[in-house]
Amino acid sequence: MSDLDIVTFDWVEKTLVTQVATAENALAAFNREPLDDVKARQKRLLACLFSIQQVTGCLRSLNLTKGALLTAELERALQRLFQDELQGERRLLVLGGVLQGVKLLPAYLAHIREVRRDTGDGLIRCVNDLRRWMGEPARPSCLFFSPALAPGAGVTPGGDRTDEGALRETVATERAAYRRAAQAAMRRESIEDNMATVQHCAAALRDAFRGSAPEAFWYAMEGVAAGVAARAIPRDRGLARLLQAGDRLLAAVAERGWAALDSWDTDHWLHQLLFYLASSKAPPPPVEAIRQAFDVTPEQVTVMYRSLLHLRAVEPALRSALAEVVKCQQFLNQLNPSLLQAGMPELESVAGAHVDAAIERLQVMDHIDLADELGEARARLALIYHARSSNAEEELAAVATHILNVRYTLEAILEHGHRGDAGFAMRLQRGVVESTLHRLEGARQSLQSLLRHRHWLSVTGAPPTTEQERESLALAAQRLVNYPLLDQQDRAPRDHLAKLVAQFERAAGEPDEADWSALYDAVRAIVVVMTPPDGRRITRDACQRIEDAASALEYQDLAREGAILRQCSDWIEATERVRGIQEDEAAFDMALAVIYVRQRLQRWLSDPALSGDDLLSRAEACLQRIAGPPLPVATDASADAAAEGDAASDTPEAAAAVGAAPVTDAPRAATSAADEETAMLDTPPEPDAPPPQDEDAILRQAFLDEAQMLQRDLEGALSRWAETLSVDADLRSAGRRFHSLKGNGRVVDAAVISEVGARGEILVDELLSGVRTATPAAAKNLMALAQSLPPLIEAFGEDREAPDEEARALALIDASFHEDDD
Structure with missing residues (x-):
């Protein structure tokens, strides 16, 4: 399973x-009502249901399936x-289970933020308690197992794919024997053989x-089959589903x-196969070898069943531990090391007491590494x-x-919600960034x-x-009006320019030549x-700042960021020396590269564990x-001439004398800015707004249009899925459309349409999670x-x-609730 997309999260x-x-x-509020x-x-x-539906949609969009x-x-x-389908004691139990599940969600969200994976830890008991109290079979435990696998685990590195013809031949040969043996074993017929x-x-x-x-899948299947044959792995409904999944894969590959x-x-x-390997108590040698290849252990299964601590309990305890650490640090800062004496009672009664209190809290909160580091500090105090x-x-x-290391780590956990590299290194890196x-x-x-001054010089040549020249002039005028340093100069020219710009904004048609000449x-x-x-001094100072920043980043193991900044500095220096x-386009690309580096560093400050590879x-x-160079590399003589010409051409008269033209390359940055800053110059006035319409009528019409589109897409997705009956994008697409129909129907009070969408979503969810087997009958029910x-x-x-239509739809819903899941 891929890591959590923490940015989207x-x-x-x-x-x-x-x-x-x-x-x-x-x-x-439900409990308080009479x-x-x-x-x-x-x-x-209903309010609680709507909120949980929103959470479900968000989790599925993030691929947090557990x-x-x-x-x-x-x-x-x-x-x-x-719907009042539960009565008596069963209703009370389900109400308690719902409350327990709702209270578990914040703890689980904090857990996946810390480990950055959808592990499924701590969920199985709550889910299966709810199902048991509703009179439904429990979900297989393997659904909640999600170990952190190394990339490429179980796959031969550098292995070449088999020729497609040979693959289909092998699949056709092995599938019949595989299917026959798996079905017989599930019927308890000669299990070992x-x-x-x-x-x-x-x-x-x-x-x-x-x-x-799939090589990893069949490698794990080999180990599970060996374990079942040796009676080291029990057979259950989840294992039957996995054997069926293997058969469906072979059927799809054969086709x-x-x-x-x-x-x-x-x-x-x-991951579900690995659950059986990890949960095996006394595996035979072949199973143990495969288990070691995937690095799964029984301890991971134990963690899966462990309850999660709620945020309301975690945060106060961590803050209490941090307070004890801070008190100890403050006490140590007041000591004079040169006056330390053996038997100093404060070392035990004050510093030692604070350290002991912090250790106790950290051990309870399962931060053993931090507790061990404080234990080392406690031992040194005793010395x-x-x-x-x-x-x-x-x-x-x-x-x-x-x-200090423990303090900085606790502050990082409380600020970012996870453990990361903290201590002195983290603080130093943060300061450098x-x-x-x-x-x-x-x-x-x-x-x-x-750049702006040179742009003004170019348009006044x-x-x-x-x-294109007029667009550049309009942009220069907008920049001059908003230029802050002009407030310290004579305001008359600036006020005159502002009036001209305002006239351009109010002009309904194209400005004439006289208007452009006045501007x-x-x-x-x-x-x-x-x-x-x-120009030379400004670019030299800017390059020096960028070089200093690059050196500091490289020193703090942010070499990739430093290399990018160093290339930007070299480009600025070379371009300024030559021309x-x-x-222009090149300057825009250089600026964009620096912006991406800044965004990467800002992302790092918000959460050091965030990846910035995409930005880099x-x-x-x-x-x-x-x-490459902007122009052929200049000689010393040409460089000196360019340096002399730089100051000489920094005036409008000199620019006009040498025939300086406005910027000829349509700069990407300037063009986008011009589109925003001068949009009012050529945008016609908006027509009168239409009279307001009835909001309910608008909402109903929007629902009808979208519902018709969703229904067409739904039939298409189900038709394609029925051809393969595999867990694929078409089935997930159908589930999203059922979900949309459910939510939209409730908004406009289309009760039966909403119920159809809700039941369809449940069926698709059971097919995706493996609770319900994908069969032609299931496809027929969904269709x-x-x-x-x-x-x-x-x-x-x-x-x-x-x-009549509503009765038929409700009958279909009722029939789908009572069909056999097996």
């Missing part, structure tokens, strides 16, 4: 926490409570799939060859107290180091001032004649009196576009639900009753 985490809190508050007020109690249940298993069960339980046959087939199929992801692997989720099935150290000052410095951002901002401001004269009048900047840096790759792509929607949508659009 950050975007939706606040929404998830808010919706969970709303669901918890709705349950609390028992005889049925309508009010149902309203609270967490979605819990929220899906909470949805089903709330639906049955809302049949599972040995499955093991032999899995070994042959592993060779056939060498070099591809479509290697292309069938595009829709095969190897990690989903591989000083009992005069067993030859150098008390060194021992005290070591104690202070341990204390903050200093780098400050240096880059200073370089940006000085270079931007230089000659009156504009082309459309050109106003811009030129301001630029003439401006003090020209020293002077201007606002974009920065490197920008630098590749400007690789029947989808085909019941058009008459319901049509009746809703015409605002008429449709008792």
Whole structure:
């Protein structure tokens, strides 16, 4: 399973926490409502259900399937409570299970943020308790097992794929024996012999799939079959599903060859097989060897069943431990190392007591590594107290180091929600990164001032004649109006220019030549009196700042970021020496590379564990576009001439004398800025707004349009899925459309359409999770639900009753609830 996309998770985490809190508050309000007020109690249940549905949608969009298993069960339980299908003691038990699940969600969200994977730890008991109290079979434990596998585990490195013809031949040969032996073993017929046959087939199929992801699946299947044959692994419903999944994979490969692997989720099935390998108590040698190859252990299964600590308990305990560490640090800072004496009582009664209190709290919160580091500090304090150290000052410095490391680590955990590299290294890196951002901002401001002045010089060299030159002049005018330093100069030219720009904004048609000429004269009048900047000095200072930042980053093991900044500095220096840096495509690419590095560093400051490879790759792509000298490398003489000409050409008169033209390359940065800054110059006035419409009518029409589109897409996705009956993108697409119909129907009070969507989503979820087997009958049921929607949508659009269509849809829903899952 891939790691959690922490950036996307950050975007939706606040929404998830808010919706969970709303669901918890709705349950609390439900308990406060009088028992005889049925309508009010149902309203609270419905509010809780809506919030949990939002959480389910977010988790599935993030591919957090383990967490979605819990929220899906909470949805089903709330639906049955809302429909009053549970009575007596069973209803009370389910209510308690729902409350337990809602309270578990914040702890699980914090857990996956810390480990950055959807592990499934701590969910199985809550999910299966709910199912048992609702009278349904428990979900297989293997669904909640998600070990952290090394990349390429179980796959032969550098292995070449088998020829497609040979693959299909091997699959056709092995599939019949595999299927026959697996079915017989599940019927308890000669278990040892049949599972040995499955093991032999899995070994042959592993060779056939060498070099591809399914090789790991068949390698694990080989170990599971050996364990079942040796009676070291029990047979259960989950194992039967895995054997069926292997058969479906073989059927798809026999039909479509290697292309069938595009829709095969190897990690989903591989993790479930590894659960049986990890849970084996006394595995035979072949099973133990395969278990070691994947690095799975029984301890991982134990962790899966362990309860998660709630945030409300974790955060106060960690803050209490941090407070004890801070008190110890403050005490040690007040000591004079040169006056330390053996038997100093404060070392035991004050410093030692604070350390002991912090150790106790950290051990309870399972931060054993931090507790061990404080234990080392405690031992050194004892050496000083009992005069067993030859150098008390060194021992005290070591104690202070341990204390500070633990303090910084606890602060990082409380700030970012996970353990990371903390201590002195983290603080030093953070300081370097903050200093780098400050240096880059200073370089940006000085270079931007230089580029804008040169842009003003270029547009004042000659009156504009082309459309591109006029756009550049309009941009220069906007920049001059907003230029802050002009407030310290004579305001009359600036006010005159502002009036001209305002006239351009109000102009309904295209400005004539006289308007452009007046704008050109106003811009030129301001630029003439401006003090020209020293381009060489500004670029030299900017390059020095960037070089210093690059050196600091490289020293702190941020070499890739430093290399990018160093290339940017070299480009600025070379370009300024040859022709002077201007606002053009190359300058835009250079600036974009620096922006990507800044974004990478800002992301690092927000969370050091976040990956910035995507941003750095974009920065490197920008630098590749400007690789090489801007012009042939200048000689010393030409460089001196360029240096002399730099100051001479920094005035409008000199620019006009040498025929300086406006910027000819349409700069990407300037063009985008011009689009924003001068949009009012050529945007016609908006027509009068139409009269307001009835919001309910608009909402109903939007629902009808989307429902018709969703229904068509739903039938198409189900038709394609029915051809393969495999867990693929078509089935997931159908589930998303059922989910949309469910939520949209409730918004517009289309109750039956919403129920059809809810039941369809549940069926798809059970197929995706493996609780329900993908069969032609299951495909037929889903298609029947989808085909019941058009008459319901049509009746809703015409605002008429449709008792026959509604009765048929409800009958289909009822039939799908009572069909046999097996």
